[in-house]
Amino acid sequence: MPTPAKTSADELVAIGIALATEGGVDAVTIASVAKEAGIKGPSLYKHFADREALLTAIESTLLGELEATLRKARGRTPRQRIIAIAHAYRAFAKSAPRRYGMLYRKSAAGNAALGEVYRASSRPLFDEIDAAGVPPARTLNLARNLVAFMHGFVSMEIAHAFRLGGSLDEAFAAGLDTILAEL
Amino acid sequence: MPTPAKTSADELVAIGIALATEGGVDAVTIASVAKEAGIKGPSLYKHFADREALLTAIESTLLGELEATLRKARGRTPRQRIIAIAHAYRAFAKSAPRRYGMLYRKSAAGNAALGEVYRASSRPLFDEIDAAGVPPARTLNLARNLVAFMHGFVSMEIAHAFRLGGSLDEAFAAGLDTILAEL
DNA sequence: ACCTGAACACCGTTCAAGT
DNA sequence: ACCTGAACACCGTTCAAGT
Numbered sequence: 520m521p522t523p524a525k526t527s528a529d530e531l532v533a534i535g536i537a538l539a540t541e542g543g544v545d546a547v548t549i550a551s552v553a554k555e556a557g558i559k560g561p562s563l564y565k566h567f568a569d570r571e572a573l574l575t576a577i578e579s580t581l582l583g584e585l586e587a588t589l590r591k592a593r594g595r596t597p598r599q600r601i602i603a604i605a606h607a608y609r610a611f612a613k614s615a616p617r618r619y620g621m622l623y624r625k626s627a628a629g630n631a632a633l634g635e636v637y638r639a640s641s642r643p644l645f646d647e648i649d650a651a652g653v654p655p656a657r658t659l660n661l662a663r664n665l666v667a668f669m670h671g672f673v674s675m676e677i678a679h680a681f682r683l684g685g686s687l688d689e690a691f692a693a694g695l696d697t698i699l700a701e702l
Numbered sequence: 703m704p705t706p707a708k709t710s711a712d713e714l715v716a717i718g719i720a721l722a723t724e725g726g727v728d729a730v731t732i733a734s735v736a737k738e739a740g741i742k743g744p745s746l747y748k749h750f751a752d753r754e755a756l757l758t759a760i761e762s763t764l765l766g767e768l769e770a771t772l773r774k775a776r777g778r779t780p781r782q783r784i785i786a787i788a789h790a791y792r793a794f795a796k797s798a799p800r801r802y803g804m805l806y807r808k809s810a811a812g813n814a815a816l817g818e819v820y821r822a823s824s825r826p827l828f829d830e831i832d833a834a835g836v837p838p839a840r841t842l843n844l845a846r847n848l849v850a851f852m853h854g855f856v857s858m859e860i861a862h863a864f865r866l867g868g869s870l871d872e873a874f875a876a877g878l879d880t881i882l883a884e885l
Numbered sequence: 886a887c888c889t890g891a892a893c894a895c896c897g898t899t900c901a902a903g904t
Numbered sequence: 905a906c907c908t909g910a911a912c913a914c915c916g917t918t919c920a921a922g923t
Contacts, residue, residue: 521905522904549897561898562907570897616809623861626799638865659868663855664877666863668847671854678806680849682821685842694847697881704886705923732916744917745888753916 526556528566528576535577536618543617544624547574571625575633578621582640585611585622589643597651598702604643605669605695612673619677623670641666651702664698709739711749711759718760719801726800727807730757754808758816761804765823768794768805772826780834781885787826788852788878795856802860806853824849834885847881 534555538546549560549570556563567573585608592607594600612619627633644665648658672691675681681690717738721729732743732753739746750756768791775790777783795802810816827848831841855874858864864873 522907524906526906548895550895558906559908560896561900561909564898565906623857623863626860626862628862634862634865637863659866660873660876661880663864663870663873664851664880667854667858667877668851669854670858671850671852672846674806674857675850675853677809679809679811679817680806680820681846682817683842687846690843690846693843694850694881697844697847697883698877700880700883705888707887709887731914733914741887742889743915744890744919747917748887 525558525562526566531556531563531566531573532576532580535573536580536621539577539621540615540618543620544574547577549573574621574624575630578624579633579636581618581621582636586640586643589640592643597647598699600647601644601651601665601699601702602692602695604647605665605691608669609673609676609691612677616677619673653702657701661698661701665695668694668698708741708745709749714739714746714749714756715759715763718756719764719804722760722804723798723801726803727757729800730760732756757804757807758813761807762816762819764801764804765819769823769826772823775826780830781882783830784827784834784848784882784885785875785878787830788848788874791852792856792859792874795860799860802856836885840884844881844884848878851877851881 531552534552535547538551538555547570549563552573553560553563563573567576588611589604589607592600592603594603627637641662644662645658648662653661672694676687681687714735717735718730721734721738730753732746735756736743736746746756750759771794772787772790775783775786777786810820824845827845828841831845836844855877859870864870
């Protein structure tokens with residue numbers, strides 16, 4: 520007779536996110552996740568192939584949450600909505616810096632599902648770039664410029680790699696302004 | 703009578719860099735580094751307080767190598783030298799993607815020495831921005847825009863997070879062109 | 886002064902056994 | 905079908921002992 524499931528892949532992911540928010544990737548161990556779910560370590564392997572699969576599932580879920588957050592950004596014009604998206608992105612990262620460290624951790628080469636999630640999470644930005652009337656030949660490069668800037672900026676901010684004082688709020692806004700000059 | 707040292711902090715760092723180049727942070731274990739140095743694991747603690755201290759020493763050394771690489775970038779005008787620095791940065795990252803993952807791994811808050819290394823590694827860029835005659839009030843923001851873009855771009859490229867085809871060489875060049883429009 | 890062996894708590898993972 | 909206990913190789917770290 521089958522024993523009833525005490526947990527689920529979704530619950531394990533949610534627990535993993537909570538642990539990562541608190542203590543980063545290192546806090547997401549098989550034992551710690553299992554314990555929170557009320558099971559033993561080895562049982563986790565009925566839900567995920569290995570720890571790396573769990574971490575990837577967590578990353579996918581987080582990117583889905585990030586996308587949902589970015590979609591809520593509001594503004595009067597496409598340009599203002601792009602700026603709102605960028606600020607929402609930075610706020611998402613800074614609200615839980617260790618959780619942000621779960622993103623883009625390993626190469627997603629050969630992982631089509633994760634690749635699709637990457638694609639989806641940048642869609643809000645693409646939609647607004649299109650709405651702004653940027654010519655198709657420029658869309659991809661502009662989106663990549665923005666995405667690289669946002670990810671790089673918050674990563675270095677979280678790492679405390681900006682060391683020369685001055686306002687980071689201002690630096691972020693100024694960077695956006697430069698990148699969006701063509702709009 | 704003191705036993706002669708079989709290794710040194712510098713050698714352990716060099717070994718750590720070699721291992722990280724091959725297999726990333728995860729490959730830099732106490733045992734693997736010690737083994738390559740011809741000592742046993744516990745002896746490593748005579749040279750570094752713990753694994754994290756070793757990883758930080760590796761990061762510092764790598765940032766020093768990065769700075770030296772960037773200083774070799776050549777160009778006719780300050781603007782061209784900034785572009786050359788950016789391409790040298792990307793080449794440094796792509797030549798050893800896993801080694802690049804050793805950078806900006808943890809918060810450097812409260813680590814003044816690492817902070818100074820961060821500062822030093824961005825100096826080549828600051829020097830050329832100054833040489834380009836950018837007004838002092840703009841220097842910091844422009845440097846941060848560039849640094850964020852470079853780090854973000856190569857990080858996402860290494861993670862295979864750019865998923866919509868097109869030329870990444872072109873995207874990188876176009877991003878630089880946009881950011882340096884004021885020059 | 887640096888290195889070692891033994892020991893500890895913890896980690897990811899496997900697997901046969903339980904329901 | 906999912907969960908468990910026992911086991912394994914490995915990990916970071918401590919410490920008393922060796923030279």
